Amino acid sequence: MAGLPTNSNSNALQQLYRLFEGRGGERSPHALAHWQQALRLGWPTRKHENWKYTPLESLLEQQFLEPQPAPVSAEQLDALAL
Numbered sequence: 001m002a003g004l005p006t007n008s009n010s011n012a013l014q015q016l017y018r019l020f021e022g023r024g025g026e027r028s029p030h031a032l033a034h035w036q037q038a039l040r041l042g043w044p045t046r047k048h049e050n051w052k053y054t055p056l057e058s059l060l061e062q063q064f065l066e067p068q069p070a071p072v073s074a075e076q077l078d079a080l081a082l
Helices: 007-022 029-041 074-080
Strands: none
Touching: 007 029
16 A cells, blocks of 8 residues: 555664664653654655655665774773874
8 A cells, every 4th residue: 555664664664763772861852752753754755755766775775783882992092182
């Protein structure tokens, strides 16, 4: 049916939402309101006028991961100090 999210669209939103939730800490009401709007509207498709000419298929194929902190030694910190 037109307008219903596809599996890849739904998976992408779920994956991004898990990253958002996994960051921990307090969420601002502003951030939560935007996520609720994104979940309500779903992933944009070519049927959305503002996204009509923006191909998102390759973006949907990506797996989004939370960045892992890189270890930094005291020497590296000293070298970067102002």
